[in-house]
Ligand code: AMP
């Protein structure tokens with residue numbers, strides 16, 4: 001796997017070779033139980049941490065070329081229940097990118113103005129332009145998740161949205177936006193732990209929202225809604241990945257690796273110098 005920082009090569013340690021995300025195949029049975037939130041034979045912390053650091057260095061290099069190339073945009077959609085680690089991924093993985101080329105967008109409950117528009121209006125506006133990496137902290141998928149589970153719109157409305165989302169994402173792909181979607185999957189037990197920690201830690205209590213416990217009580221309804229979104233909207237243009245997220249280090253490693261593989265496949269090129277600039281620079285030494 002690719003060149004490391006300053007052109008040096010690196011490869012993943014043998015024990016991590018098979019630890020990677022596969023896109024969701026709509027034909028498969030989608031598993032969102034407790035087991036799917038963990039990986040078997042958890043590698044040693046230090047090994048994971050070191051490998052993730054190397055992947056993040058690689059992301060830094062890849063983004064430079066990606067930005068200079070400027071022919072495509074990259075959109076990483078992060079979805080997951082409360083305390084699933086969306087902020088953690090943004091900090092640890094997106095932190096590898098030069099901030100001037102990244103745009104992080106968080107989606108909360110729609111404003112009155114947003115509600116007067118179609119559900120994709122506020123989302124489309126946040127899609128990164130070419131040369132930029134966009135990260136969505138929640139997304140248009142809330143409109144088939146919370147909107148469905150909490151009955152914010154009638155069933156006939158949310159049912160029609162899967163096809164609208166697929167068409168929207170296809171439009172993005174056609175326009176040079178590479179879309180990758182991660183569902184950070186935590187088990188009910190682990191979410192319970194994390195929410196309790198939030199209650200008791202003054203540095204985390206602010207993240208606890210009125211409604212988080214209601215959403216937790218609706219666990220099974222959300223599971224069904226997630227399964228439908230994953231099944232119906234994992235496309236070639238915009239694949240979904242289920243990220244086992246009970247362990248933060250595994251989660252960060254998996255997302256970083258998927259991004260490295262995605263960005264390597266883009267084969268971004270530094271554009272050649274403008275001949276006029278080169279000509280003007282003759283004799284400039
Ligand atoms: P958080 O990301 O935990 O800060 O919370 C954001 C909240 O906004 C979550 O409870 C989401 O379910 C909610 N939210 C995001 N998008 C929508 C939407 N389209 N409709 C209703 N609620 C939403």
Ligand code: MG
Pocket residue numbers: 082083207209212
């Ligand atoms: Mg929350």
